[in-house]
Every structure is written in structure tokens, then in C-alpha cells.
Amino acid sequence: MARTGRRPGQTQTRDDILVAARRQFADRGYGGATIRGIAAEAGVNPALVHHFFGSKDQVFVAALNLPFNPSLLVNTLLEGPRSEIGERIVRLFLGLWESPDTQLPFFALVRSVTTSPEVADQLRQFLETAVLARVATALDLPPLRLTAAASQMMGLAVVRYVLRAEPMASASTDEVVALVAPVIQHYFTA
Incomplete structure (x- = not known):
């Protein structure tokens, strides 16, 4: 029987999303960047961005390493x-x-x-x-x-x-x- 869910071991997906988010925010600014655009650049489904970070605000906080929520x-x-x-x-x-x-x-x-x-x-x-x-x-x-x-x-x-x-x-x-x-x-x- 095939296993479902995330593969065991380290995942690079979160880091890929952060790299893509930094580029999107740098190129488009906070107002122009979107979850869909970040996901497309990272090569993932937008649901994964939400899974790892929740909202666009949280992606921005993580991407810029802001010290507050x-x-x-x-x-x-x-x-x-x-x-x-x-x-x-x-x-x-x-x-x-x-x-x-x-x-x-x-x-x-x-x-x-x-x-x-x-x-x-x-x-x-x-x-x-x-x-x-x-x-x-x-x-x-x-x-x-x-x-x-x-x-x-x-x-x-x-x-x-x-x-x-x-x-x-x-x-x-x-x-x-x-x-x-x-x-x-x-x-x-x-």
C-alpha cells in the first residue's frame, strides 16, 4: 500500500518558498507580491505557502526575518x-x-x-x-x-x-x- 503525506527526511520546500518570497517582495514590493506569485516562483502549490506560513504577512515576516508578528x-x-x-x-x-x-x-x-x-x-x-x-x-x-x-x-x-x-x-x-x-x-x- 502506498504511503500518503510528506516524505520522511529534510524538506527544502520551506527554504525554496522563502527564497522565492524574497525575490517577489524585492521585485514587486509588499503590495505587488502575492501568495500565488511566490508559490509559482518556488514551484509549489499556493496551499503549501499557506501551510508553512499562514498568510502573506507571515511570509513577509519570515522572508525579511522581522523580529515581530x-x-x-x-x-x-x-x-x-x-x-x-x-x-x-x-x-x-x-x-x-x-x-x-x-x-x-x-x-x-x-x-x-x-x-x-x-x-x-x-x-x-x-x-x-x-x-x-x-x-x-x-x-x-x-x-x-x-x-x-x-x-x-x-x-x-x-x-x-x-x-x-x-x-x-x-x-x-x-x-x-x-x-x-x-x-x-x-x-x-x-
């Missing part, structure tokens, strides 16, 4: 009272930068987007579609408010973690949250 990020931002979203954002952001699992990938990401216009464009498209648009829609906010909050958070990251400017670099998480969260909250409630 956009769905988890959006859910964390939206869960809980709107009056506390500033604090949730700042704590989540600081936690991502301070975690040993995500700190180095964040540094690599900052270097990549500041030195490669292609990577910057792909990340911008991804963030606009996968994060900012979803949050703006869910909270009925103008996108300008979200991009303003995002720009402040990126500035915080550069000053605290990249430049290590004092006293911001050595301030405790609670001190930074107390200082920055009310400013971020303003974008969501003003």
Missing part, C-alpha cells in the same frame, strides 16, 4: 481600554527592543531600512498595510495620527537603543513609559 502586535494594541493604549504601545515597543530574542534583529532592521531604499520601501508598504491600516480602521483614526505615533516610537528607539543617549539610555522602562506614554496616548484620544 504583526497580527500579535495589532491584537496587543487593540486589546484593552483605549484610554491605556499609549502605555500598551510603549511597553510593547520597549519590550521588543529589550528582549534578547528580538534586539539584534531590530538593530539589523534599522540598519537595513536606513541603507537600502528597497528594504525601506518594502517595510513601509508592509507596515502601512499590515499594521497601521488595520489599527486605523479598528479605532476609526486618521492614518496621520498613527504615523505620527510610529515616528515618535522610532525616534525613541534610535535615541535609547542605537545612539544610547543619556539619560534616556539608562532610564528604567517604567520611567520611559511614564514620560512617553501620555504623548502617544494623545494621538489616540485627542
Whole structure:
């Protein structure tokens, strides 16, 4: 009787999909790349892309080795009272930068987007579609408010973690949250 299912041993399929995804995102950007296009380039059925990664967002995260899951990020931002979203954002952001699992990938990401216009464009498209648009829609906010909050958070990251400017670099998480969260909250409630 013939066996069904995946063949035993190592599979190269996941890696082939990631190579194809990187090319598709590089050639077409986040907005132009599709699961079908990635699957065609990898020589697999689109269902396999979904099997390994789930969604286009997850393929992008894996292809660029992003240190965060956009769905988890959006859910964390939206869960809980709107009056506390500033604090949730700042704590989540600081936690991502301070975690040993995500700190180095964040540094690599900052270097990549500041030195490669292609990577910057792909990340911008991804963030606009996968994060900012979803949050703006869910909270009925103008996108300008979200991009303003995002720009402040990126500035915080550069000053605290990249430049290590004092006293911001050595301030405790609670001190930074107390200082920055009310400013971020303003974008969501003003």
C-alpha cells in the first residue's frame, strides 16, 4: 500500500518558498507580491505557502526575518481600554527592543531600512498595510495620527537603543513609559 503525506527526511520546500518570497517582495514590493506569485516562483502549490506560513504577512515576516508578528502586535494594541493604549504601545515597543530574542534583529532592521531604499520601501508598504491600516480602521483614526505615533516610537528607539543617549539610555522602562506614554496616548484620544 502506498504511503500518503510528506516524505520522511529534510524538506527544502520551506527554504525554496522563502527564497522565492524574497525575490517577489524585492521585485514587486509588499503590495505587488502575492501568495500565488511566490508559490509559482518556488514551484509549489499556493496551499503549501499557506501551510508553512499562514498568510502573506507571515511570509513577509519570515522572508525579511522581522523580529515581530504583526497580527500579535495589532491584537496587543487593540486589546484593552483605549484610554491605556499609549502605555500598551510603549511597553510593547520597549519590550521588543529589550528582549534578547528580538534586539539584534531590530538593530539589523534599522540598519537595513536606513541603507537600502528597497528594504525601506518594502517595510513601509508592509507596515502601512499590515499594521497601521488595520489599527486605523479598528479605532476609526486618521492614518496621520498613527504615523505620527510610529515616528515618535522610532525616534525613541534610535535615541535609547542605537545612539544610547543619556539619560534616556539608562532610564528604567517604567520611567520611559511614564514620560512617553501620555504623548502617544494623545494621538489616540485627542
